[in-house]
Amino acid sequence: MSVDVIVAGGGPVGLLTAALLDAAGVSVEVLERKAGRSQLAKATTMHPRTLEVLTQLRTEGDRRLSDLLVALGHPVPQAHFAVLPAGLDYTRLDTPYPFVLIVPQTTTEQVLADHLRRRGTPVHYGHDVTAFTQDADGVRVTVNGRVREAGYLVGADGARSLVRQQAGIDFRGTPPSMVGFVADVTLTDPPDGVVHHWDHRHGQLSVIPLPDGNHRVFGTEAADTGLTPGQVRARQAQAPTVDALRANLRRMTGGDHGLREVRWQSTANDTTRHAAKYRSNRVFLAGDAAHVHLPAGGQGLNVGLQDAANLAWKLAAEIHGWAPAVITEGAAGYESERAPVAAELAGNTLAQAALMTTFTPAGAALRDLMSALIAKGGDTADDLAGRLSGLGLSYVPPAPGHPLDGCRAPDLALSDGTLHRRLAVDRFLLADFTAGAVFTPLGSARVEVARALPWSGLSAALIRPDGYIARAWTAPDVEEVAAAVRAWTTRP
Ligand SMILES: Cc1cc2nc3c(=O)[nH]c(=O)nc-3n(C[C@H](O)[C@H](O)[C@H](O)COP(=O)(O)OP(=O)(O)OC[C@H]3O[C@@H](n4cnc5c(N)ncnc54)[C@H](O)[C@@H]3O)c2cc1C
Structure with a gap:
């Protein structure tokens, strides 16, 4: 192999x-x-x-x-x-x-x-x-x-x-029911910052400045909605044109913002x-x-x-x-x-x-x-x-425990640095919030123990390599934490 x-x-x-x-x-x-x-x-x-x-x-x-x-x-x-x-x-x-x-x-x-x-x-x-x-x-x-x-x-x-x-x-x-347009363009007269236009007679169009000075334009013409999948396929089979993009800009914003060059142009649909x-x-x-x-x-x-x-x-x-x-x-x-x-x-x-x-x-x-x-x-x-x-996402913990179990860990202050720069793909991090560093002996090749500044009244938090809290505790119970560390990091 x-x-x-x-x-x-x-x-x-x-x-x-x-x-x-x-x-x-x-x-x-x-x-x-x-x-x-x-x-x-x-x-x-x-x-x-x-x-x-x-x-x-x-x-x-x-x-x-x-x-x-x-x-x-x-x-x-x-x-x-x-x-x-x-x-x-x-x-x-x-x-x-x-x-x-x-x-x-x-x-x-x-x-x-x-x-x-x-x-x-x-x-x-x-x-x-x-x-x-x-x-x-x-x-x-x-x-x-x-x-x-x-x-x-x-x-x-x-x-x-x-x-x-x-x-x-x-x-x-x-299946899809609409077709949107998208293009990266050079504008000589761009709008200020990000703009979104929406109007129920014509459609929608947004302009977003890109880091290289060009702009992303995307939107949907009202006529390109309420389609059958066959109509979507037929519509997407037509190559998008600069003229159509310019017409959309004019229709929805009143002008073409000095559209000079189209660097990339495509379409997207709502297949889900x-x-x-x-x-x-x-x-x-x-x-x-x-x-x-x-x-x-x-x-x-x-x-x-x-x-x-x-x-x-x-x-x-x-x-x-x-x-x-x-x-x-x-x-x-x-x-x-x-x-x-x-x-x-x-x-x-x-x-x-x-x-x-x-x-x-x-x-x-x-x-x-x-x-x-x-x-x-x-x-x-x-x-x-x-x-x-993506910050609101939490995973359902395998068993009921502390309300923080399964949540994403914020960038906690550690005694040396912060959490996100300490996480590693090949090991858990046990954040030890106790004054006496009581969890230090639980460190191993698969678990780094790091002293952390007080947070949410916790004594310890076992943080997965991808930054989600496997388990959190308020009591400094070394035996209980050790059992959880074993459960997450060993194959019996
Ligand atoms: C117009 C547009 C705007 C978007 N804007 C955003 C946005 O702002 N933010 C966002 O989060 N997402 C956005 N997306 C979605 C985003 O682009 C995709 O979700 C992303 O590309 C997915 O990445 P991927 O690696 O899973 O797939 P892909 O980027 O599709 O990569 C798959 C790769 O696999 C290769 N491949 C396919 N078959 C084989 C094979 N048999 N053998 C070997 N290689 C193969 C392909 O060549 C390709 O390089 C946008 C999409 C579009 C179309």
Whole structure:
């Protein structure tokens, strides 16, 4: 067997999966069908939780991949939900990254690919995966007509995933009913900052400044909604034109903002599906291979990268032979935790599609109502900001315990540094909040004990490699904490 894991697909999710597995001491190779890195601009929005995940990966010195991306991107203080006039305020979020980072997907992929190259982790371009088989010992993957062997296969091969199809995993959901347009353009007379136009007679159009001085324009014409799947296919078969884009700009904004050059142009629809299973024995799905939806609120890439973060440490633990059943096939397993996230993603993007593309007076009234609720800044705004930013996500703990069990750990102050820069993919972190450092003896190769400044009245918190709290305690009961540490880090 040449490597522990083959990752099919060198998009952002495949690249991050490989980087995290490598950081956990697992040998991995990425097989990508295309001849080189993708030039498709696609995602521009990176949310705070994704930047927290990328903080785990060290590059030169103590710099992290999140540091590199923040330096290359453009932070904006508000996210949008369904391009409503009232934005979601990220400045109050408890994170080192209280903003949306505007950064093209090509830049994210380049940062990840450069990191893998520096680490010596192979990314083989021009390698088309055409089949695989698996048995109790491993997987055999057919690539360019030859067979490669590995212990496991991760299908990060996008929406039309061959891995998903060959694994016989259903991809259920709803067919498309609308077509949106998207383009990266040079404007000589751009609007100020991010702007969203919505008008029930014509449609919707947004303009977002990109870090390189160009602009992302996206929207939907009212005439391109309420379509049958066949009409969607026919509409998307037509190549998007510069004239149509200019006409949309004029119709919806009154001018063309000095549209000079169209650098990339495409269309998107609201097909919404998610995989019935995330794992089939030695084969996993992650990213668009596991869920597709309308790109609304900038979530597909973000959720896919967080699939990778959830999967990598568990798979590494399995390969290293210490993974307890609770993280391989139990309540804290990859599929148990990520399938509900994809279901929620499907729901919130469909809800956004309804708010964005119901071009009727009733649709306008619903938007006004939702926007007013968000502008009030109460629970609705907080809940939506939690969903989109990724910070509101928590996993259902395997057993009832402290209310913080399953929640994401904020960037806690440690006696030396902060939590997010201390987390490592190959070990848990036991935050010891006691004055006497009573939990120090529980340290091991799989558990780093770190003294932490007081937080939430806790005595200790066992934090998973992906930054979620496995267990939290208020009493300094060393025996009880030791038992939980054993339960999460050993295979009986
Ligand atoms: C217009 C648009 C705007 C978007 N905006 C945002 C946004 O702002 N924020 C956000 O979070 N998301 C956004 N998304 C979604 C985001 O782009 C995707 O969710 C993301 O690309 C998924 O990454 P992935 O690695 O799972 O899949 P992909 O990026 O599709 O990568 C899969 C890779 O697998 C390769 N591959 C496929 N089959 C094989 C095979 N058989 N063998 C080998 N390789 C194979 C492909 O060539 C590809 O490189 C947007 C999408 C679109 C279309």
